[in-house]
Amino acid sequence: MLNPAVWPEPPFWLLLTGCGLLGLVIGSFLNVVILRLPRMMERDWRAGAREILELEPVDQPAISLSRPGSHCPRCQQAIRARDNVPVLSWLLLRGRCRHCQAGIPVRYPLVEALSAILSVLVAWQFGWTVELLPALVLTWSLIALSGIDLDHQLLPDSITLPLIWLGLLLSLVPVFAPDPQAAIIGAVAGYLSLWSVFHAFRLLTGKEGMGYGDFKLLAALGAWLGWAALPMIILLSALVGAVAGILMILLLGRDRQLPIPFGPYLAGAGWLALLWGDSLTDAYFRLAGLG
Structure with missing residues (x-):
């Protein structure tokens, strides 16, 4: 029997292929999360409101991340396994339901492909x-949060809060970075930094510039990446968000009064910091003449 300590490392291409295929499968599940989690939250909010108001409960269709199974929203036909293969089924069906020919949004294969590429x-x-x-x-969680925020301007606590705790717990394991002190400071600083901006903006303008979900997302990124990554994340997300907002106003005629979800920009900046944080920080210092 071979000694596990001297087993050869599996081929690198096998890792990339496996993560790509896994990313496709996870991406399919992320589509379910993006679509159903806000509906589940709304159902719970309505039930809670009726209970507080002492109104009779109303029967609502059961919905979870696993029930009901995948089906066409138009003809209600269940989607068979052969029609539920990530990306490939959408291409073979030319973006339409096999039964009623209703269009299947292109966002579904895009989320699956994005999940695979990022993985x-x-x-x-x-x-x-x-x-x-x-x-x-972390990558898959950021994809789900970005999709939900784009659709509903909402960053669910059921994703952001577990991310905070998971980041803090991982910091206790020596092989992970950052260390516990940097993770705790990062979580606190991440939350308080946007919390301070939110209240300063509200006092100056009387308007709310962002939601509390943004605070929690940045707190999670601070817990995962440490406090030192926060300035770069804030700078990158603000810069990309400002450019994207200006382009949408100039090119798409978007009303400048309409709010723009900030979560996807935070998520994107956090993901870049996860993979290339040190390189980006060094490049920034060189450009600023501080390197």
């Missing part, structure tokens, strides 16, 4: 290391 990039960066799995979990 491969994470695997490329981390390789066969213990940091790979947590990095994938």
Whole structure:
């Protein structure tokens, strides 16, 4: 029998292929999370409101991340396994339901493909290391949060709060970064920094510039990446958000009074910091003449 300590490391291409395929499958599940989690939250809010108001409960259709099974929202036909293969089924069906020919939004294969591509990039960066799995979990969570925020301007506590605690717990394991002190400070500083901006903006303008979910997301990123990554995350997200907002106003005619979800920009900046934080920080210092 071979000694496990001297087993050869599996081929790198096997890691990339496996993470890509896993990313496709997870991406399919993320589509379910993006679609159903806000509906589940709304159902619970309505039930809670009726209870507080002492109104009779109303029967609502059961919904969870696993029930009912995948089906066409138009004809209600169940989607068979052969029609539920990530990306490939959408292409073969030309973006339409097999039964009623209703259009299937292109966002579904896009989320699946994005999840696969980002998973491969994470695997490329981390390789066969213990940091790979947590990095994938964070990546997939950020995709789900971005999709929900784009649709509903909402960052659910059921995702952001577990991310905070998971980041803090991982900091207790010596092989992960950052250390517990940097993670705790990062979580606190991440929350308080946007909380301060929120209240300063509200006092100056009388308007609310962002939601509390943004505070919690930045707190989670601070817990995962440490307080030192926060300035870069805030700078990158603000810069990209400002450019995207200006382009939407100029090119798409978007009303400048309409709010723009900030969560996807925070998520994108946090993901970049996860993979290339040190390189980006060094590049910034060189450009600023401080390197």
